[in-house]
Amino acid sequence: MIFQHKHLLTLEELSREEIELILENAKGFKEIFTRSIKKVPTLRGKTVVNLFYENSTRTRTSFEIAAKRLSADVINFSVSTSSVQKGESLLDTVHTIEALGSDFIVMRHSCPGAPQLLARRIKSAVINAGDGPHEHPTQGLLDAFTIKEMKGGFEGLNVVILGDITHSRVARSNIWALTKLGAKITIAGPSTLLPKSFARLGVRICTDLREAIRDADVINLLRIQLERQRKNLFPSIREYTLLYGLTEERLKWAKKDVLIMHPGPINRGVEISPEVADGKHSVILRQVTNGVAVRMAVLYLLSGGEEA
């Protein structure tokens, strides 16, 4: 099995085998976290640039730790204090970064497809760290890795993605990865936040929480983006919580060993009650740890192969 890609742009374009290869390598990388020296020399002399046009703490930090544990040098390019504020275009900024000697560019941008544009125009490997509502491939991979670690596999698993699906890149990347791996996906939430067209991807669409999470093996909660409420997609935060907030009481509707996942940051008391977030079903912090292993695996696999 050869990983053919130079960039990681979407999970849509990866095959099941390629996704499995990343997950298998991530397992090897996770062992490094148990060592006293949590660093290997693999990417010595390479430079990883974090280029984030949108706010992020955990994804950017996770990529930074992953790169540093592989001995790469990391530059955090802060858009808010850069010439971008003076009107420099994306491509001009990236060509400048490349002229400084980057090997990987990890980019988050509010525009869907921005990483594809870069990948066509520059020599560095591009890793999509979130492009608008389109995809967030490493989040999809770390969610899949966490499910595999906890459940052993994907065949026949019922995975519910609950919340604002329309605006969620996490939901899209999860759906691409998990359906390829053999899980059954249900998307759930208020009908204004559930794109009907997703039925074409083979997912079940459900607006009733009880019905949605019955027989669920995994519930992946999405953050309710408080700014959306102003667009009148649902009447109030309180109403969302009353209908869809996950509480201990409602958790009983799912399977006894259900996993609760959340990409963070969580809104305690909105989409998830504190008891559930901190409870025995929650693997939210495990997801964060696994994120580093998965990102190490991605950097490692993209660094492979002879220069074309």
Next chain:
Amino acid sequence: MTNNKSSLLLDEKGLKKTLKNLADAIADDLFGDEDFVLIGIRTRGVVLAECLQQLIKERTKKKIPIGVLDITLYRDDLSTLAENPIVRASTLPFDVNDKKIVLVDDVIYTGRTIRAALDQIVDFGRPALVKLAVLIDRGLREFPIQPDFVGLKIETSPKQIVQVRLSDIDGDDKVILMELNHKSGR
């Protein structure tokens, strides 16, 4: 890669005997030492380390701890390989500090694998000493690294391949020397 011809270096019986001699040599040197451990290099070094552990146990009634090393991330040729090998876990179920380590691999050739393994071991701690046991020494070293315990030493050329076959992985036990038709990718 097409194989021209191959010759048998060790059959099942010969392999067994060679391993027994190797185990005896290691036990003579290090047995009785509280800090003595074996570390196998993935993949075949691990199977061989388990064989040596068993043989030493038969003689001394003591089970020597085994660690497993995956040296992939320490290789010096990753940028030249057509594909990156799958990274597996390294498992050292003991504190490496002050241990007397016998590193086990199937074949020593350029010495680059052992260089990588030594670099990795010192990232885990500071052992008291590290010795090297190999089933086959085929010569042609590129680094100043020599084994302390050798099962069989042979002369080879870079156009040959030494293949150690172990039943746990390959279905049968033997060692063969193969000729390559054209230049190997070295």
